[in-house]
Amino acid sequence: MAIKIFCDFDGTITEGDNIVTLIKQFASPSAKELTTDVLSGKISIREGVEKMFSTIPSNMKDDMTKFVLNNTTIRDGFKEFIGFVNESKLELKVVSGGLDFFVHPILSEYLPSSSVLCNRTDFTGENVKIYWDHSCDLHCSNDCGMCKPSVMRKYSESTDFIVVIGDSITDLQIAKEANLIFARDFLKERCEELNLPYIPFSNFYDIQTALSKEVLV
Template sequence: MKKVFLIDFDGTVTKVDTVDLMVKEFAKDGWQYYEKLWEKGEMSTEECAIETLKLMEVDEKKLLDLLYTVEIDDYFMEFLNFCREKDYEVVIVSDGYDFNIKTIMNKYGFDVKFYSNKLWFEDGKIKVDFPHKSKDCDKCGMCKLEVLNKYKIRGYYVVYVGDGYSDLCVSQHADKVFAKGVLEKYCKENEIPCTSFRNFSDIIEKLKR
């Protein structure tokens, strides 16, 4: 059976959440209100993003400069090499932005298939779009469950790796879950089997066993 790793990006591949970072750096006060509503599930990612962007003052260069300060997990590149050797597929699934993911991939020199929301600059203004949202649920901008189902239909064994709020739904449907942070707490409270991890070295070690 083919194996695919669906991996959250912000706070999982990266050491910090790049969307949180840009909001804290460039948004005027008031974004905290929208974030709380999003965390409670009372506001969708799309609604939260649109309202937060109204508070942001940033250009493309400033955002690139900020993103180039972001570090990835110390063992993520080793994990990618391990998956290549084993012929495991790796796909990033992110409720963040393609602009951020591409910038980090360019910085570290790796190229992984990914699904995410879109962000770009037009006439000096920041723009976003949500091409992978679900028709049935508006919680997330990018529906990770729909990506998981694509692989399930094709007969894959799906391993999910994540840490946050946008990982809660999809974790219930994966064949195996590696979790930390908010996701680990959620899995334990809801009796969803998961393996805790601190970094990708832990995942490599557990896979080798």
């Protein structure tokens, strides 16, 4: 049995949500309404994010990248957690609904790019275009965009012990299929509503300690 960890990025590895921050800073005012529609389930995550970023001119790429890199705080203990994962021979994939132009630069000092899965952006046109390279497989019809359960099925076997770490609505479906859930914020609330057992966390030291006690025994 292999232990495989699927970890969210925005709001989990980072203290804040870069998608939300970028939309507030660079997208048109109409994007605020789209954000509400996504959170309420009126439209899919894929459709909402695609429409929001399509309001941003491509020539804003450098400004957006600098803004994110200057305003991102990594959650405490993440660097040590990566060392722990490597020493314990656990398999980690960062599965992010974020965009490659900021996810990869932020994580480059911690993980190889092959361990980071996210959405791809194209800045060659007038406005930002997103490519959903990890969309839903035949077992999902939620129009996720970045479909985390589909990624899990692609990179794991039925005999694997699945650990999910997350904080938001984008982590709920994969959490439902996990053997162990680490949750905070919105995901924590939804786990409580659905009676899904979870371990709360504030930082990655919490996760490392719990894994040592609950899994690596």
